[in-house]
Amino acid sequence: MKGNRRHLPTVAWLALMAPVALALWAAGSGLESLLVPYYFRIILLSGIAVIAAVSLNIVNGFTGQFSIGHAGFMLVGAYASAGITMFARPFTESVLRSAHVPDVMLMPLQFAAAIAVAALAASIVGLLVGLPSLRLRGDYLAIATLGFGEGIRAIFVTVDAVGGASGLHNIPPLTSFVWVFLGVVGVIITARNLAASTHGRALFAIREDELAAQAVGIDTFRYKVLAFLISAAWAGVAGALLAHLDLGIDPRSYSFMKSVEIVVMVVLGGLGSVTGSVIAAVGLTWLPEILRPVAEYRMVFYSALLVLLMLLRPRGLFGRKELGLADLLGKKKTVPNANRKEGG
Amino acid sequence: MLDIQDVEVYYGAIQALYAINVSVQEGEIVTLIGANGAGKSTTLRTISGLVRPRRGRVRFMDKDISGLPPHEVVRLGISQSPEGRRVFSNLSVFENLEMGAYVRSDPEGMASDLEQVFGLFPRLRERAKQGAGTLSGGEQQMLAIGRALMSRPKLLLLDEPSLGLAPFLVREIFGIITDIRSKGTTVLLVEQNARQALSIADRGYVLETGQVLISDTAEELLASEMIQKAYLGE
Ligand SMILES: Nc1ncnc2c1ncn2[C@@H]1O[C@H](COP(=O)(O)OP(=O)(O)OP(=O)(O)O)[C@@H](O)[C@H]1O
Ligand SMILES: [Mg+2]
Numbered sequence: 001m002k003g004n005r006r007h008l009p010t011v012a013w014l015a016l017m018a019p020v021a022l023a024l025w026a027a028g029s030g031l032e033s034l035l036v037p038y039y040f041r042i043i044l045l046s047g048i049a050v051i052a053a054v055s056l057n058i059v060n061g062f063t064g065q066f067s068i069g070h071a072g073f074m075l076v077g078a079y080a081s082a083g084i085t086m087f088a089r090p091f092t093e094s095v096l097r098s099a100h101v102p103d104v105m106l107m108p109l110q111f112a113a114a115i116a117v118a119a120l121a122a123s124i125v126g127l128l129v130g131l132p133s134l135r136l137r138g139d140y141l142a143i144a145t146l147g148f149g150e151g152i153r154a155i156f157v158t159v160d161a162v163g164g165a166s167g168l169h170n171i172p173p174l175t176s177f178v179w180v181f182l183g184v185v186g187v188i189i190t191a192r193n194l195a196a197s198t199h200g201r202a203l204f205a206i207r208e209d210e211l212a213a214q215a216v217g218i219d220t221f222r223y224k225v226l227a228f229l230i231s232a233a234w235a236g237v238a239g240a241l242l243a244h245l246d247l248g249i250d251p252r253s254y255s256f257m258k259s260v261e262i263v264v265m266v267v268l269g270g271l272g273s274v275t276g277s278v279i280a281a282v283g284l285t286w287l288p289e290i291l292r293p294v295a296e297y298r299m300v301f302y303s304a305l306l307v308l309l310m311l312l313r314p315r316g317l318f319g320r321k322e323l324g325l326a327d328l329l330g331k332k333k334t335v336p337n338a339n340r341k342e343g344g
Numbered sequence: 345m346l347d348i349q350d351v352e353v354y355y356g357a358i359q360a361l362y363a364i365n366v367s368v369q370e371g372e373i374v375t376l377i378g379a380n381g382a383g384k385s386t387t388l389r390t391i392s393g394l395v396r397p398r399r400g401r402v403r404f405m406d407k408d409i410s411g412l413p414p415h416e417v418v419r420l421g422i423s424q425s426p427e428g429r430r431v432f433s434n435l436s437v438f439e440n441l442e443m444g445a446y447v448r449s450d451p452e453g454m455a456s457d458l459e460q461v462f463g464l465f466p467r468l469r470e471r472a473k474q475g476a477g478t479l480s481g482g483e484q485q486m487l488a489i490g491r492a493l494m495s496r497p498k499l500l501l502l503d504e505p506s507l508g509l510a511p512f513l514v515r516e517i518f519g520i521i522t523d524i525r526s527k528g529t530t531v532l533l534v535e536q537n538a539r540q541a542l543s544i545a546d547r548g549y550v551l552e553t554g555q556v557l558i559s560d561t562a563e564e565l566l567a568s569e570m571i572q573k574a575y576l577g578e
Contacts, residue, residue, distance in 0.1 A: 198446075205443055208432040214394065215426050217418030217447035217495060320434075 028177025040177075041245070042289055047180035048241050049281035053265040054187045054274055055234030060263065061272035061320075062195065063227040064207030065134065066142045069149030070235050071258035075251065076125045076152060077118035077236025078243035079162055082171050084114035085244065111174040115183075115240045122236025123229045125152070130228035134221060137210075149259050153251050168249040175245035183241055184278075187234045191274045192322075194230070203227055207272070268309060270316025275323040280316075345370045345530060346391065346422075346499060351400035351410075353386050360386045362554045363400065368499065368532050373525050375533045375541040375562070377575055378551035384534040385427050387551070388501045391532075392424045393417040404499070419447050423497035425488040427504055427534075433477030437468055440476050440487055444494030453496065460527070461490040464520050482513040489520070499530045506537045518544050538575040542566045550575065 032040050056070045084092065092110050101109060133144035157165045194200045202223045205213040213220050243249050265284050269276025287305070291298045309317070346368040353361040361383050368374045376384045389395045391402055393414040402410040409417055423444075432440050441461060445454045462469040465486040471479060476487055485505055492500055502521065506514040514537065522544050525531050535541035542548050545562040550571065558565070565571050 201439075201443065202446070204435070205432060205446075208434055209430050211394070211426060212430040212432060213443075214414040215392065215418070215424050215430070216443050216491065217415045217423075219413070219415040 024181050025176075025178040028181070031177060042285060044175060044177065044180050044241075044245055046282045046285040047184045048238050048245070049262075049265065049285045050278050051180075051183045051187045051234055051238040051241070052262045053269065053277040053281040054191050055231045055238070056262050057266045057269075057272065057274065057277045058191055058194065058203075058231045058234075059227050060266050061270075061277070062191075062200065062203040062207065063224060064271075065224055065227070066138065067145040067228070067231075068142050068256075068259050068263055069129070069145035069147075070231075070262045071254040071256070072145075072149035072152040073122040073126060073232040073235035074239030074242065074258070075156060075249070075254040076232075077122045077239030078249045078254070079156060079168070079239075080121035080236065081111075081114035081118040081240030082162075082168050082243050082249060084117050085110055085172050085174060086168070086170070107172070107174060111179065111244065114174075114244075115179075115237055118236040118240035119233040120236075122239070123233040126229045126232025127225065130225045130232075134224040134228060146256065146259070150256055153254060157251050163249070165251070167251050168243075169247070171243050171247050171249070173244065173247055175241045180241055183234075183237050187237070188274060188278070190230065190234065195274070199223070199226070204272075264306065268306065268316055270313075270318035270320060272320040273316065273318035273322060275321070276316050276318030279318070345405055346532070347401075347403040348387070348391070349401045349403065351387075351390055351397045351402060353383075353390055353395055354398050355386075355395075360554050361390070361397075364551075364554070364556055366549055366556065366559075368530060370498075370530055371525070371528075372547065373521065373531045373533060373545045375535055375538075375545040375548045376551055377535055377538040377541055377548060378557075379575075380536075381553075382551040383554040384551055385503055386554075388424060388427075388503050388532070388534055391417070392422060392501060415447070418495055418497075421496075421498035422501065423492040423495045423499075424501035425485075425492040425503060425505065428507075429481075429484045429488040431476040431479070431484050431487050431491070433475065435476055436473050437476055437479070437487055438472040440491050441468070441494050444491035447495055454494070457494055457496055461493055464493075464523060465490055482509050482517075485509065485517065486520075489517075489524075493524065493529070497529060499532065500524065501532050501534075503534045504536060505533070506535060506540065514540060538571075539566070 031043075052070060052074060056067065059065050059067045089110065092113065093106060096106055096109060129145070129148045133141055133148070136144055156162055162168055194203070202213070202218045205216065205218055206220050206223060210220055239254070261284070265280040266277055268284070269278070269280030287302060288298060291301050294301055348364055348366040350363045350365060351361055352359065352363055364383070364387060366376070366387065376387060378384055386395065390397050393409070393412050393416070396411045400410070401408055404420060404422060407420070409420065432443060435443065441458060445457070448454055467483055468486055468490055471483065476484065479487060489502065489505060505517050505521070509517065518540050521531055521533065533541055533545065542562040542565050547559065548562050548565045549559040550557040550565070558571070560568070
């Protein structure tokens with residue numbers, strides 16, 4: 001009766017992904033040398049946006065809680081990862097060298113550690129923010145997360161050790177196509193597996209009707225915190241990737257506006273639809289670039305297009321639906337999320 | 345089986361219950377009747393853990409459950425069909441019933457309970473794949489009761505199951521409540537439809553402005569002149 005069978009188990013996915021990742025690494029390097037750096041950068045930014053949007057969807061879409069502080073978690077991840085690749089670097093390198101790790105692996109391993117630390121740091125902050133604020137509902141939760149996002153930025157800006165208001169510079173250029181791709185695949189697998197699990201059903205039940213969810217025995221608070229944790233961890237990953245792509249952290253680019261951008265991606269894609277978040281994140285990252293020819297009217301077009309899309313598709317591009325391989329091959333596929341037919 | 349002792353509940357500064365005492369014995373149908381705002385739903389919410397009593401205790405099967413969170417109360421065997429139905433409208437009927445069994449992990453037991461629920465409410469079987477939001481009000485009520493039964497509760501709390509239903513459906517629902525009891529589930533029934541509630545109940549409590557006005561056997565209450573005047577519209 002449970003929905004897990006519809007998805008490949010995670011282990012199979014990983015086994016499948018290893019050769020794919022290798023091929024991608026080759027393709028990524030090829031792509032990098034082929035494309036104008038400017039466009040290559042936008043491809044990577046799209047991937048990072050996907051990680052941010054899909055992870056926010058776990059809270060805002062799956063669980064129906066309105067969080068608008070996602071950039072705050074990205075910022076935590078950005079600083080935490082830079083801490084590893086910049087400040088802890090002499091130490092981690094000497095440890096790795098003494099373990100006879102070959103030189104080519106030094107940076108990838110450190111970056112992997114940095115991303116893991118970013119995820120951990122962001123999820124700890126997620127827990128600290130979630131525990132008090134997830135008792136709040138609706139608008140109050142939105143305001144609390146907004147306050148957190150701006151507050152965390154204000155804190156970093158006052159710490160001179162991390163560059164104060166001018167932020168961090170000289171972060172090593174570690175974000176490559178493969179890392180972004182792995183992040184994108186990772187967040188999508190996380191979200192889809194969650195959606196198909198009993199935990200996912202608990203989240204959907206909370207979104208549908210929190211009181212009814214309590215009535216059937218769901219520990220709603222625990223699940224809201226869980227969703228928040230997972231979501232914050234992936235936001236941390238996105239922040240780590242962004243910092244090592246920008247080669248610095250400018251706290252201003254992790255402001256409330258950034259959080260709003262991510263919320264717009266999730267809403268435009270369709271609250272609860274992973275596919276929608278992916279497409280909206282990529283689309284909205286490219287849109288300003290595509291609109292570049294209209295120069296100063298860019299934001300006007302951008303806003304007008306958003307308004308138009310929301311008028312045409314008030315529940316987002318995908319509503320709560322998902323698009324999987326089976327759909328592309330023309331088969332009918334059940335949706336783990338909403339309007340699903342009887343399982344089994 | 346259930347004992348509510350001197351329970352007082354506040355919403356902020358507003359007191360909703362004043363030292364309420366209600367008890368339910370195993371196998372009974374007990375009904376709480378009273379006017380709007382008397383505190384009937386609040387009493388149920390206190391039992392199921394949605395609100396905490398400021399004073400007093402709720403005991404269930406010799407265990408103090410006052411202040412336990414709702415998900416733990418469900419696991420102890422108390423399940424509620426909340427006021428206003430509150431089905432998961434974007435999920436199918438079948439998925440709603442599945443959610444009702446959320447606290448369980450015995451697939452065979454769940455399958456047989458699903459059959460039982462479909463036996464009680466054949467209409468739900470016909471509409472198993474339909475979105476719950478597209479059901480009629482009566483069907484949603486059946487679904488809300490069915491969902492509550494899927495956790496196989498020892499005590500079933502029903503908050504105004506007849507609200508907004510046509511008279512023939514009200515009779516059907518009350519008939520089914522009797523069936524549920526005869527299958528071994530104890531029922532605490534909140535109703536404004538006092539006459540019909542008392543006609544299937546063993547005992548009743550009349551609540552008024554957060555207090556128990558009278559409690560007696562259902563027969564006595566039905567026969568009481570004062571109750572007839574105030575609550576049975578005669
Ligand atoms: N969430 C709340 N906040 C503040 N006051 C509340 C809340 N819920 C109920 N009350 C108040 O508590 C009192 C009892 O309400 P309750 O819902 O228990 O009544 P009821 O007997 O179920 O009424 P009805 O038949 O209308 O459902 C009422 O005066 C009501 O206004
Ligand atoms: Mg009520």
